[in-house]
Amino acid sequence: MAEPDLFSFSPPPDPEARIRELRTSLERHNRLYYTQTEPEISDAEYDKLFRELEDLEKKHPGFHDPNSPTLRVGGAPIEGFQQIQHAVPMLSIDDVFELSAEAIEKLTDEQVRKVGRKCAEHELIEFYQRLQKSRGHQDIAVTIEPKIDGVAVSLLYRDGKLAYAATRGDGTRGDDVTHNVRTIRSIPLELHRTSDIPVTLEIRGEIFMPNEAFAAMNAERDEEGLPTFANPRNAAAGTLKQLDPKIVAQRPLAFLAHGLGAYDGPPLDSEHDFHDLLESLGIPRNQPVLTASTLDEVLEAVAQINHDRQALDYGTDGAVIKVLDRAEREALGFTSRAPRWAAAYKFLPEQKETTLMDITIQVGRTGILTPVAELYPILISGSTISRATLHNQSYINEKDIRLKDRVLVQKAGEIIPEIIKVIPEKRPLDSKKFSITNVLNDKCPACGGPIEERITESGPISTPRTIITHFCINFECSAQIITRLTHLASRKALDLNGVDETVAEALVRNGLCSSPLDIFTLKQETVANLNLGSEAAPRRFGEKNAAKVMASLQFARSRPLNRWLYAIGIRQLGEAASKEMTRLFNDFNDLLKPPLLSQIADRGIKDAWLKKNPLNPQIIAISEEERDRRRKISAAYKPDVARLTKELEPYAISPDLGGVAAKNTLDFLLSDAGRHFIKHLKELDINPISDNYLPKATEADLSMLPFAGKTFVITGTLTMDRDEMKALIENKGGKVTGSISAKTHYLLAGEGGGSKKTNAEKLGVPIIDELQFHQLLEDYSN
Secondary structure (H helix, E strand, O other): OOOOOOOOOOOOOOHHHHEEEEHHHHHHHHHHHHOOOOOOHHHHHHHHHHHHHHHHHHHHHOOOOOHHHHHHHHOOOOOOOEEEEOOOOOOOOOEOOOOOOHHHOOOHHHHHHHHHOOOHHHHHHHHHOOOOOOOOOOOEEEEEEEEEEEEEEEEEOOOOOEEEEEEEEOOEEEEEEEEHHOOOOOOOOOOOOOOOOOOOOEEEEEOOOOOHHHHHHHHHHHHHOOOOOOOOHHHHHHHHOOHHHHHHOOOOOEEEEEEEEEEOOOOOOOOHHHHHHHHHHHOOOOOOEEEEEOOHHHHHHHHHHHHHHOOOOOEEEEEEEEOOOOHHHHHHOOOOOOEEEEEEEEEOEEEEEEEEEEEEEEOOOEEEEEEEEEEEEEEOOEEEEEEOOOOOOOHHHOOOOOOOOOOEEEEEEEEEEEEEEEEEHHHHOOOEOOHHHHHOOOOOOOOOOOEEEEEEEEEOOOOEEEEEEEEEEEOOOHHEEEEEEEHHHHOOOOOOOOOOOHHHHHHHOOOOOOHHHHHOOOHHHHOEEEOOOOOOOOOOOOOOHHHHHHHHHHHHHHOHHHHHHHHHHOOOOOOHHHHHHHHHHHOOHHHHOOHHHHHHHHHHHHHHHHOOOOOOOOOOOOOOHHHHHHHHHHHHHHHHHHHHHHHHHHOOOOOOOHHHHHHHHHHHHHHHHHHHHHHHHHHOOOOOOOOOOOOOOOHHHHHHHOOOOOEEEEEOOOOOOHHHHHHHHHOOOEEEEEEOOOOOEEEEOOOOOOOHHHHHHHHOOOOHHHHHHHHHHHHOOO
16 A cells, blocks of 8 residues: 655644654655665655654654654664663674785695685684584585674564663673663664564664764864764764764664574574565665575575675674574584584784875864875775874874885775875885974964864873874864854854854855854845855755844854853863853953953962872872972962962862963953954954953852852753753853752752752762752742
């Protein structure tokens, strides 16, 4: 029966029926798009159905369904991962390894003759020979499929609906990751009902990140100055362990099934029957799956998988061989950790030597300067490699990479080109060390603006690793305009209605904005005619959208100083710090008046150093030389911190405003880029003023606020946006922290709440709901 045309369908008087119909249709289109790759409707048409369902669900919360397609965007953050007992132990598969060239050289002639074929395949041959032995030395049919380099998970369906999803864990118990798995669109939340639905169906498979999506995400993180993931598996694992499913929903995860756990349904005699079941239920499965019945066929199939895997859109690191017949599997049985009827043949990554010809510098959209190795072109894993990222100066220093070096290159996770190591014995005499600072002469290659070197530490406290990165800090840098303009327009900054990244990119591409502030010079007609598409497929912004933008721009001119400070995007100057700064300063000119901002910076940075560098640390031992160095610096810093603390005491400065944020703000305002920004604002007749200016707040001033001295913790889902609730509490003199302690005065709990409620009860912290909160506010105000 053909599906009704939902776009011309008039909503029935019964909202429940329409909700049910929309959910069924959206799941069908998800299946067509992600599993069968045969979409029937456009993204815009899908979004139209999605929004209609979203609206109906908001109006009729009584029809809530945890498996609704609208919940794939992710719900509220969870407190932590619960454990789930696997219905059937989730065993791993034994690996059989491909031998390296060095290992092959060590084999004797007798060993080579015994193997009978390429000695690199000897473990695979031995595995198949064991299978033959179990059948009286007869051939046995097996399947061969790519080994997905992802995160193993178990999906349990009861009566066709997803009940839970869990990681492998220790094989008997795993983490409950249902909240994150529900956001993955290729995983059906309700099975396609074209056949008998098993009462119980436990699917084993891999969650992974497609190659192209992984590369795009890593490039975006690199531009934003965030640490990149080493490979797609690392990215998938890190994403799946997020406590906030909304973050997971924004990352491009996918799923493919390859195995069966607990099962109560129609009989499955072979692996082919299992694959047919997956397809009938709309569950995406691993492909291709080859079948072999002799040793030669197995070796040929493995070689074919190794060759063809370059075209797959996910990372693979081997081939999985399984006995085809399920009755024979039962006869073969299991060891304590793995099935005897399956093995994973692991491929070695392909590595090749080449010459590092040059190192160039790319400027990312957030201002990060990334060194890139320009390589003499080589062919690796089916593609020509001529460039590889060097990440930052620390990466170059640690590997001692020099210009003209001979280097060993491979594709990380078979995708991202990377330099494994330098080959020092082949280093030419004229090789040169490389320094970003020296090469660029402290100037951004894109705009000529100032460069800032940032030193951070990562890794365990006992063995910290110093990371040196470089950034262009020019607010009007040509390479950063799109990112800067998007941030300027964001909701927490100037909140420019309708100006998202797509619009920002079009404004820059069409030559309408060469600096973020140029948006305030645009005419409504120009914005209306903005082409968001391409020359071949133009898409006009339109009059209505342009009118919204112009109204937002007019309103933004009078936005308070804290919004403008946040909009600039000064490093480590967040919302709370911006708000506190504008309690102390009335406008940009006020910020430049000495000495208050420099005092805050000096006190905060020195105090942080003293706390981070104790003379007798408890975690790691330090040398006497290091202790002496710390002693000398402490002797200079301690009196300064004491003096500055006393001088700043009348201002009652919140800990939200730290020394680094204050220093970065001062550095920006005093730089040429900062002075030009303030001059540009004046030319536009924009003069942001603080809306909470309260210099030298006294204890009496603070005590007048209703929640003065009160500390709150928020948990669960509230009717009010959590950021808005936090702002309300802080505006009334209170403080909001992230964890419960004996010093917490109230736990404000919405729906859910988890472990924070338990901790509050143990510590005797009062737990209040929103109604009680507003009553409390009224009582304190009176």
